[in-house]
Amino acid sequence: MKSNRVPLVVEDVQKAFGANEVLKGISLSVNRHEVVCLIGASGSGKSTLLRCINLIEPIDSGRIVVEGEEITAEGVNVNRIRQRIGIVFQSFNLFPHMTVLQNITLAPRQALRIDGKNAQERALGLLERFGLLDKKHEYPDRLSGGQQQRVAIVRSLAMKPDIMLLDEVTSALDPELVAEVLNAIKELAEEGMTMLVATHEMSFARDIASRVCFLDAGKILEQGPPEQIFKSPEHPRTRQFLQRIIAAGRL
Amino acid sequence: MTAGDTGPDRKLDPIEAVSPPSSPPTLGRGSRVLGNRAVLGSSASTILFFGFIAVVATMAPGSEIVRQRFFSWFHLKQSFLGTGGTPSVAEAFLLNVEIFTISEMLILILALVIAIVRGMPGPAFFPFRVVAVAYTDLFRGVPLILVLYVIGFGIPGLGLRFFSYLSDVTYGIVALVLVYSAYVAEVYRAGIESVPESQNAAARSLGLTRWQALRFVILPQAVRRVIPPLLNDFIGLQKDTALVSVLGSIEAARAAQIYGAAQFNYASYVVAALLFVLITIPLARFTDRLIARDKRRRQAGAIA
Structure with missing residues (x-):
């Protein structure tokens, strides 16, 4: 049974770029309907971990298991795996030559072989849910950053992924546009989407996370429910990081 | 002497040509x-x-003579229409139009194939990449007129069953396609490489295959970016159709030469030159418009 499996298990994953060890043995699991937030300074390995799970970056050692299937094994069809793992990037990466609707229906039609009419219906339903229905024929250039990022989220959702990876999705946005994107993610969380979220928005993490992981220099130093991590962190590095965040007025 | 003196050797560097011009056409x-x-x-x-x-x-001291030799209204008209003994430059020009229309279509396809082959990753495709690189190196390096001679006189000389009995025009088109595809392939490649890697990552992360990402995401953007330099190459090609005359085809430049030799008057060259200019101007203006439109669109994007 699919529902009994753990959506994502990461076991002792290591990754280096040349001499630079970015991930030094990360182990982590995400249960169904769980929202796990990765926090930590820039360069702590949050983005790299997400990119490894999406198989954009090959890992050096360890293994990653999605829904019971080891995706880092030899000879795995990466295209099939990626269809089940949605990822949203910091820089939206919408396709600029396609309208919103074309952006969303491309992968369902080409990768999942869903016929045009069904793909379109699915896309329109999602656009309506995220308040973007009137933008369906616009090109990405004509949308605000917040709208573009919500379209990117919809584009991922249209593949009906088992798990969503969000990579600092609000970092490239103007402050006044952050809320609309965070609200969209909050809605997803409430609907029970399984998510792994790298973020700098601490109050957001506190609100939606079932669990918060603090990454430091390629390792998970501490993890637990948000109340515990934010109110009484055990590790001095976590405390130090959070103090800096509070000093910067972001919590 | 022929109208095709601006050979492909003087083409813009494709990378340079992709970047927007510093001053817009006004x-x-x-x-x-x-x-x-x-x-x-x-x-x-x-x-x-x-x-x-x-x-x-x-x-200038020779002004009067030059006017008679090059701009005599009588000869301009007569060479344009043709006489009993000499071909009409205008009619011969239709052959140029035919040659570049057919060549352009074939070049667009062959060059794209070469550019894609050159970009294929992995060790399995290594021999294909080598062939693509060798092809572009060879045909960008050899002067067009030599390729014309080799194809136009070499292939008939081989005595093959079908391939050795084609028309001069066909051999001319083959030579033009071979040489220009090497250039246009580089233009395509510059376009493909100018699309950010993040676009590919986004497409692949959605589960699209490498080919699907190329076909639906990378190539449409790449082609849009290279349309101006591509049209620039085609303007060069339109003129280089005159070189096909070395194989014996009577196209506009050759018809003008025949008239000049028969009548001792060079007005025919002026006619041929004007015809070439006339047909390249629309293409040049079209290129300008595309560049301007692209620029407007990008600026609109920056404001939004």
């Missing part, structure tokens, strides 16, 4: 923005400039 729009004084000033300088050229040309 043909025919300047006056609207300029004030009255500026209009006066520009008119005065225009009259002075062309007046000076006219004066120098008419004052």
Whole structure:
């Protein structure tokens, strides 16, 4: 049974770029309907971990298991795996030559072989849910950053992924546009989407996370429910990081 | 001597050609923005400039002879229409049009294939990449006229069953396609490489295959970016169709030469030159418009 499996298990994953060890043995699991937030300074390995799970970056050692299937094994069809793992990037990466609707229906039609009419219906339903229905024929250039990022989220959702990876999705946005994107993610969380979220928005993490992981220099130093991590962190590095965040007025 | 003296050897570097021009074309729009004084000033300088050229040309000692040899109305008309003994330059020009229309279509396809092959990753495709690189190196390096000779005289000489009995025009088209595809492939490649890697990552992360990402995400953007330099290459190609005459085809430049030799008058060359200019101007303006449109679109994007 699919529902009994753990959506994502990461076991002792290591990754280096040349001499630079970015991930030094990360182990982590995400249960169904769980929202796990990765926090930590820039360069702590949050983005790299997400990119490894999406198989954009090959890992050096360890293994990653999605829904019971080891995706880092030899000879795995990466295209099939990626269809089940949605990822949203910091820089939206919408396709600029396609309208919103074309952006969303491309992968369902080409990768999942869903016929045009069904793909379109699915896309329109999602656009309506995220308040973007009137933008369906616009090109990405004509949308605000917040709208573009919500379209990117919809584009991922249209593949009906088992798990969503969000990579600092609000970092490239103007402050006044952050809320609309965070609200969209909050809605997803409430609907029970399984998510792994790298973020700098601490109050957001506190609100939606079932669990918060603090990454430091390629390792998970501490993890637990948000109340515990934010109110009484055990590790001095976590405390130090959070103090800096509070000093910067972001919590 | 032929109209094709600007060989492909002088083409812009494709990478350089992809980057937007520093000053946008403002043909025919300047006056609207300029004030009255500026209009006066520009008119005065225009009259002075062309007046000076006219004066120098008419004052030259050989001016009268040149006018008769090159600009005699009688000969301009007669070479355009043709006489009993000499072919019409205008009619011969239709052959140029035919040659570049067919060549352009074939070049667009062959060049794209070469560019894609050159970009294929992984060790399995290594021999294909080598062939693509060797192809572009070879045909960008050899002068077009030599390729014409080798194809046009070499292949018939081989005595093959079908391939050795084609028309001169066909061999000419083959040579043009071979040489120009090497250039256009590089233009395509520059376009493909100018699409950010993040676009590929986004497409692949959605589960699209490498080919699907190329077909639906990378290539459409790449082709849009290279349309101006691509059209630039095609303007060069239109002129180089004149070189096919070395194989014996009577196209516009050759018809002009025949007329000149028979009548001892060079007005036919002026006719041929004007025909070439006439057909390249629309393409050049079209290129300008595409560049301007692209620029407007990008600016609109920056504001939004």
